[in-house]
């Protein structure tokens with residue numbers, strides 16, 4: 001493999017597909033640099049035709065830092081860093097099926113996600129991504145000035161509270177198992193606008209799944225402002241779409257993207273393995 005990656009862009013906003021790369025083995029220094037440059041440029045890299053053992057998956061993820069062990073969604077017995085995301089045929093998907101940024105309710109939210117599609121539906125089950133950098137760029141200067149100093153509260157409650165989402169996953173009665181813990185109700189504050197630690201670029205950092213409210217605003221003000229920001233930041237021209245194939249690995253940067261797993265493949269199974277990387281405190 002040469003140091004020049006074979007890249008096909010997925011949209012005008014973000015995302016790229018790469019073929020001809022074997023991620024199960026260590027990359028040469030040149031390829032690794034080209035790969036990381038592409039990652040910071042495109043935000044989502046979708047690498048086809050991979051065959052990863054769990055060990056190789058974790059080793060690949062370590063390119064970006066230390067893997068999280070999720071406090072609620074239970075990792076595999078053998079590899080606690082890996083969440084096995086199974087959607088059986090005949091059931092509705094529920095994991096990640098609305099716009100969100102992975103684990104923004106952590107004190108140190110996940111910076112990067114490495115998702116390996118082992119068995120994907122013949123059609124459907126795509127994942128959408130949106131650039132929160134482009135969303136920030138779209139805003140007017142007066143609104144940017146208003147948003148810059150603000151902070152928002154993030155919480156897992158809406159997505160994980162068994163009182164509203166059902167307790168089957170907590171009873172071990174679902175394909176994904178959850179662990180009941182205080183982490184479901186904890187609240188953390190992050191800036192509404194963050195700066196990427198590597199590229200120095202700014203992006204909006206709020207998402208409909210985990211951002212509860214903006215600090216210091218009344219409830220109607222906060223709800224109205226968040227609704228407008230969620231709307232602006234998921235416009236089609238800010239997005240790309242990954243169509244999965246068996247053996248696709250998609251790696252994305254949660255620090256400047258949101259994503260959405262589309263629940264449109266009821267008749268089919270989908271089996272993915274997910275590792276996320278512990279990020280830095282957003283600033």
Ligand code: SIN
Pocket residue numbers: 085095096097102113115126127259260261262272274
């Ligand atoms: C996730 O939200 O991390 C999962 C995305 C997917 O299954 O496509």
